[in-house]
Amino acid sequence: MAVPLAFFGLFFAYPVIAIVGRGLKSGGTWQFGRIGEVLGDPDIGGVLWFTTWQAAASTALTLLLALPAAYVFARFDFPGKQLLRAVVTVPFVLPTVVVGSAFLAVLGRGGLLAELWGLRLDTSVWAILLAHVFFNYAVVVRTVGGLWSQLDPRQEEAARVLGAGRFAAWRKVTLPALAPAVAAAALMVFLFTFTSFGVVQILGGPSFSTLEVEIYRQTAQFLDLPTAAVLTLVQFAAVGTILAVHAWTVRRRESALRLVDPARTARRPRGAGQWALLGGVLVTVLVLILLPLAVLVERSFQGPDGYGFRYYRALQSADGGGGTFLVPPLEAVWNSLQYAVVATLIALVVGGLAAAALTRRAGRLVRGFDALLMLPLGVSAVTVGFGFLITLNQPPFDLRTSWILVPLAQALVGVPFVVRTMLPVLRAVDGRLREAAAVLGASPLRAWREVDLPMVRRALLVAAGFAFAVSLGEFGATVFIARPDNPTLPVAVARLLGRAGDLNYGQAMALSTILMVVCAVSLLVLERIRPDRSVSGEF
Amino acid sequence: MSTIKRYAATALAAAVGVSALAACGGTDSGAPSKGDKTVTLVSHDSFDVSPAVLKAFTQETGYTVKVLKSGDAGAALNQEILTKGSPRGDVFFGVDNTLLSRALDNGLFQSYEAKGLDAIPADLQLDKGEHRVTPVDTGDICVNYDKKFFADKKLAPPKTLDDLVKPAYKDLLVVEDAANSSPGLGFLLATAGQYGDDGWQGYWQKLKNNGVKVVDGWERAYNEEFSGSAGGKKAKADRPLVVSYASSPPVEVLYAEPRPTEAPTGVATGTCFRQIEFAGLLDGAKNAAGGKALLDFLIGKQFQEDLPLKMFVNPAVKDTKLPEVYAKFGEKAEKPLTVDPKKITENREQWVKTWSSLVKK
């Protein structure tokens, strides 16, 4: 408990409070007058309304499209399942600039929809919503699907024997068990879309603006800290309300569930209905996720005179015709992986400890901390980044120019994922198993390792995958934090896209493709890690 | 309780372990270990320099340069303002004339008259009295056009701001959001410089009537909407006019394979806004001597000659030899427009607000 608290205090609460304080304090006195002034602005009201409803709509749409997929991934066996599960996570790591252009290619002028039906969605709110689904699909599939695959299907069968129809059995037995995971996934999607930045800007055009965009503008562009501080507080209030609503809806705590080995619950689909469901999910994934990704890949191969590897070759020569890079792109891959590994480890340690502490002690204070852990998802990267600047400037924490700040900031976003994915499973572990281990001579830590860990390994891997993916694709915090020049992949892509020229554009696409592959491969490897399979071999 | 403590201890050990591990395999530790032999340059993300040039600096002066980048020009400067008094580095590079007043008003820099300043045209030296900042390069934000489009249409490309509102160019121009994008802001300032405080709104009304499209940033405008770019071609873009840089055409040539004999895009030379980029010695710099040496170096021959192909800007020092590709394909802005930095700082927010409500709605 102490470590997560210290981590959040030092690297989140303190910087954010400091930067807000800097904005609202002038000459040593608090200037709360600014609050009324900013809130009175009708534009801000509009922004707040748009921010909220697009987030709600995006969340609903994501759940609608991704829950069937969570079921399919949890319960069915089909060839290429693991690969597909890794692929749907790829969008999560892609820089928004890149995703924007992929989506424009599908939704915009000359895109698939335009050619088939003459439909253009590129400046409509639909583009934003669909892109949000694209980004967050994996959040639902992984967090909900992870738990679902461990639910004992026999419980549903028991309900059916007792006379419940297929749907009624699902609604009465499975849904309540899944509810905490669904709520958690919905919460994360909501927070992500609530603070959406790049997607809204690129796809929505300038007429759509979210709070996050305003905060960025006021902080990074105008240095109007008072306004930014008020907006940050507004965002805080909104996020706080959401968290409260979430806490209220899942007040019923995760109950102890019978968790089983996921390998036992999945089987090949049977009957026309199940095949249709699987088909439907695959088509959704194909259109919504694979198609935009495919466009990127295609563009990375498509030169002015036909397809080829020219852009990939260009990547190899660091100084290809003048050189955009101080470091070759392969080094960017390496940098990205390093940051991601460190950030993942930090997130796992902090998040794992927080989750363990939250499982054991469920007082009101602890529940408050639970909510606090989610806050970083609802706070602008620029707020945190600028907060770092004015707080981490004293030894021993003068980390302003240290590279560790980047993974630290990334871990901040990773921790909520770790906590959210692990908590339902940890809470579902029967406490008496730990007691059994203790009586047999296992210290609490050992009992955690021997009992909880094997049971939550799956959740842990899911969480690690998220933390890794988040960190791999993280752009906001990375650019706001001063660092020696070792660009990560997303930063390198952004730099390439920021320059004219066919080769630069092509290399950006090629590098994005590499980023996708790195992400997919990393996740696949992560899913393959199964230390001491079923542990039996240990004695 | 003791359980929790034990957890905490273990976790702390783990965290320390991770840090230590990372530090071992890491790239660069933040500690100023080399004392005053390191000079730190803070800049924005677009900063770039050839490694050989930095090496030359080290050979000349004995100082090693550490480069820190954070965000775009605006964000980088604002970070500097926030950390005023205990800066992260010694020299800041990348404050331009649209941001200059904010930097100077905040007392960010110490005075230092760099050696070789007399080789820089006087009209670039905006802080001539106190020498708190040194002009290093200039860049022009101009409307670019797709040569092929205008050739196919047998239409003369536009040259001036006035041309852009002519019916012949209806629905052809795409510009960036002035609130988020520095070329967007530059173009707004160009119109303000041309038509004055009270005239620019009328001009933009006409642009709007002529079908100007506003998108969020340069990346979307240039790579997705502009028909003359590589990305635009793939995206079947339909806007042959875009607000970009005077240096974009040579970049198109440089980053094409095989290298074309003519740039695919051109510059409407009468639409340009001039950006001047400055560097300065930060107030509170730990290594002031090194910083001064670095400032001298920034306007020295090697760095100046390196600039065009690294950052695609014009060297501030007169008669710097330009790389061939840059000289051949670059187009010179005619009488680039400027606005007094003080005026920009005073009006920027209001102008952007007015512009937003005028154009976006």
Add this chain to the structure above:
Amino acid sequence: MTDTAAKPLLDLQAATVRFGARAALDTVDLSVAAHEIVCVLGPSGSGKSTLLRAVAGLQPLDSGRVLLEGRDQTGVPVHKRGVGLMFQDHQLFPQRDVGGNVAFGLRMHGAGRAEQTERVAELLELVGLPGAQRRAVATLSGGEQQRVALARALAPRPALLMLDEPLGQLDRSLRERLVVELRQLFERLGTTVLAVTHDQGEAFALADRVVVMRDGRIAQSGTPLEVWQRPASEFVARFLGFDNVVEATVTGEAADTVWGKIPVPAGAPQGGARLLVRPAGVRLVPVADGLPCTVLARTFRGHHVAVQLRPADGPLLEAECPLRDAPDVGAQVGAVFAADEVVLLEG
């Protein structure tokens, strides 16, 4: 009552655990000598399980002490107490196979791989599951799970083995067979055992000494025979299934009750008391020769029949009689009482 070892292996001194206002353990004093098998018997909610949890360290005491081999265990964490506990529903680790479960405690105590392998095989042999190392726990039947749980608890050679409702979930015949096996096993190994159960048959078959608990307190402690023959209180009597309890006034060697005069053992305290007649002490005679009763019900109990009688006055009576002598329901019979099956209860 037992006065064997000078220093008991387990010693509870005024152990108290409260859940809110309710005391789950109320100043309990209990000691268990080495090699002794003690069974705590009581209805659910009497504090039996809390007692085990307190000894194991899973439940901190509100006051009092737990001593193991003379050492105060206050502040000693669960995993350092060196006791074994077999949980009510076994709590086998689902992600480990049988061998992994049994070896768990050995691994925790740092046993080498070879030693683990050997000991696991030995224990599985002992509990009658030789060669089951690789089986998944999910595939085990209830009885097999119970055996694995036992092997797992025994593996680290705990100084004290505690069993929580060890046979609770098994069917009757299996239970009866296993309880005998367990007793033989513990005797052979010399294990010190503290078991809790709500089943008197199990307790009497397993234990050297039975401790009956009620509402967190010890109601009676003694050998199975002692407790069976001389239940200390009406509560114990009724818990053991004896319902022939009546208000009595003792005068000399007889007591006055609503059932008429009942002979009592010699030397019984005089005056008012509660009096138990064990069913075996109720004999059926022709209606004119005893207390007139109507036969309400007959229940076959294997080698005898339990007959429920309604006397003209007072509570119902239960009598035990041989199969062939059992009267029909509705018959009128007389009841007489045998002094050696009469117990005067305290309180």
